[in-house]
Amino acid sequence: MGSGHYFWAIFYFASLCSASLANNAKINFREKEKKVLDQILGAGKYDARIRPSGINGTDGPAVVRVNIFVRSISKIDDVTMEYSVQLTFREQWTDERLKFDDIQGRLKYLTLTEANRVWMPDLFFSNEKEGHFHNIIMPNVYIRIFPNGSVLYSIRISLTLACPMNLKLYPLDRQICSLRMASYGWTTNDLVFLWKEGDPVQVVKNLHLPRFTLEKFLTDYCNSKTNTGEYSCLKVDLLFKREFSYYLIQIYIPCCMLVIVSWVSFWLDQGAVPARVSLGVTTLLTMATQTSGINASLPPVSYTKAIDVWTGVCLTFVFGALLEFALVNYASRSDMHKENMKKKRRDLEQASLDAASDLLDTDSNATFAMKPLVRHPGDPMALEKRLQCEVHMQAPKRPNCCKTWLSKFPTRQCSRSKRIDVISRITFPLVFALFNLVYWSTYLFREEEDE
Template sequence: MKMSKSKTRTLHCLWLFLLACLCSASLANNAKINFREKEKKVLDQILGQGKYDARIRPSGINGTDGPAVVRVNIFVRSISKIDDVTMEYSVQLTFREQWLDERLKFDDFAGRLKYLTLTEANRVWMPDLFFSNEKEGHFHNIIMPNVYIRIFPNGSVLYSIRISLTLACPMNLKLYPLDRQVCSLRMASYGWTTADLVFLWKEGDPVQVVKNLHLPRFTLEKFLTDYCNSKTNTGEYSCLKVDLLFKREFSYYLIQIYIPCCMLVIVSWVSFWLDQGAVPARVSLGVTTLLTMATQTSGINASLPPVSYTKAIDVWTGVCLTFVFGALLEFALVNYASRSDMHRESIKKKRRDMEQASMDAASDLLDTDSNATFAMKPLVRHPGDPLALEKLRQCEVHMAPQKRPNCCRTWLSKFPTRSKRIDVISRITFPLVFALFNLVYWSTYLFRDEEEN
């Protein structure tokens, strides 16, 4: 009996505990329901019909009649592309504005109501901000519109929205592809002048950028915030701007443009080492490299806008094309010199034959004179006598001043023809001049100050 009474008491305690838990849960749910109902009552109280006029701007600082102050901050989510041809870039960002509207103050119920959330921007007054350098833009509505408005107990309003923009970015391509570009994001008031509305950057960290931001051909070095108030015929308008400094990645252009152009120039020099008689090989090599270089240049220019000034890449491709064309002209000069050498050799051969014939005739005449017993030898030799000519040449050699030997002339004297000398000189001159050009080019454009542009 005692055991049964103790079990009964235990069961009664368990039932009482469960009943208390159920009661507390129901009371909590009722409190939550009542609390959400209070939110509705607060919204109706501050935004009800005849309570709030969204057409009237808020008052100034401390309730004065000064301009309404709107603080702005943005979060850059991604930068999809930077187009050199159209000079624009696309960016996706979270845009936030915050201002104080004392008409929206409400009771927070001892801190239990932190803020009210709205999804309709037309319920409260909104600043008329617009992006002055925008080309295209759209909101994000999947799955729901990516926008919210938070109203805090002290009347502070926070507006946040996710948008995608295509913005104009005027570029200076004089140093392309060794350049840096500054792309701006400008935000201004469209209708309210500075007497009614002023935009300020949020204190602390007004611009945030996603950590894993990746661009295919650029690197975001830094960004700067500034003000850009503008004056027009209708008044002065508040304006904010963000300058994004992009550095172009050079490795892509080094692999795709600079190294192939160097290889084409070096291949054109192979013709200097081919035989002078290999006309088809040298002509085909020069024409092929020239056409390839021209195709490379046209492909580069197709990816850039037609600007009126000279770019760094234009200097490089122009000089490389000149070297390839110079190698082709060098063969034309060699071919002309080779034919001149052949003509000169034929003339020398005819002259030697004539001299040999004259010497044979003179020797025959001497033999005839020696056979005549009563012939007298002349005291002075005839000017056409070969022995007299030989002695005259020896005297001129001894009388001529001795010159110091020139190493270049001595080295060139090893090559008997002018055409061969042109090839040998080209083998040395072309690489040296191209190396000098590279030295001047890279030292000029790599260490050139950006402000000079």
């Protein structure tokens, strides 16, 4: 029993010694990391104001490779023509002054959180309007220094960038928004930016935009020349397609409904003046309010947009329906005046016939009757000839479906106002359907050509 206790005591003591040695090794390893940092970044050993040398230590320009990770795109504003994006921005370059011993592969890299300790490229976003870093809970930035002198700089930033838009096809349009990065002070003789080889731009998988879809993105170079020299520049073009379903539900279908409602006036009685006026004015004001609401969410541009053509034509149709009632009302009053005149004329003719018959009765003793040289309009012979002429004129010449359908309504002896309503019931829907055919075929085909 005593020997067993001695064995376990020795085992426990050995375990404590090994743990203590391991902790000392870790402490010594961290101490070595501190010594490496002091060795390469110590006072008088490294100057962050001097740029690193070129490739393979030459005197050429320093090469900085860039890649970005798009975390989110919060909004795309049509009025201010800008978009907001949050991204992780990374730069990588080689500074041979920062080479160090990796302690047989145990020290993979050194990590810094202060960017001013080493030389940094003077990159800026040329189309930036606003931007800020993220400092919760700690500043979202780090610098890694690798044994071969390679430096990796990574930071999370939020930017509001300008995005000039062409809204001629709105809302059937596609927009290209760019992200431009350039050197502010170093020319291409001293600093060159390059995209990282193999997938330089990454986008989060569950990227969601309320009114747009990110179709694709392209990377390119955009070096600029000024009076002070040529500056290296990178850009990535983001191609956004506008989601049309929202505008179909909110704009196009309501406008169609307003136009169709304005046609109800053609089926109301001509005497229902308050109903037809109220219907026409209400639809006109609603359409005008809809148009002003659409324009309020868009910038005032000098060209005509696709939505302007649609709302303008719909407003014209609603206004035309109101003018049609004004024409019908005028024609109705004109027909009523003609009917009154005809009635007065018939009364005068009847009175003259009665007076002539009375005169014939009083002159029954006359030996002969004088025949009038000009027959009176109320003469039975004249009435018979007029009836024969009307029957001849109303005789059908050829079977015509339109005339057959119109014959169900009053002809020339009746009101013209009714004929205007009947013609409008067919003309307005046909013209509106023709406009839809031309509109959708024009803008949809133009959208495909722009692709």
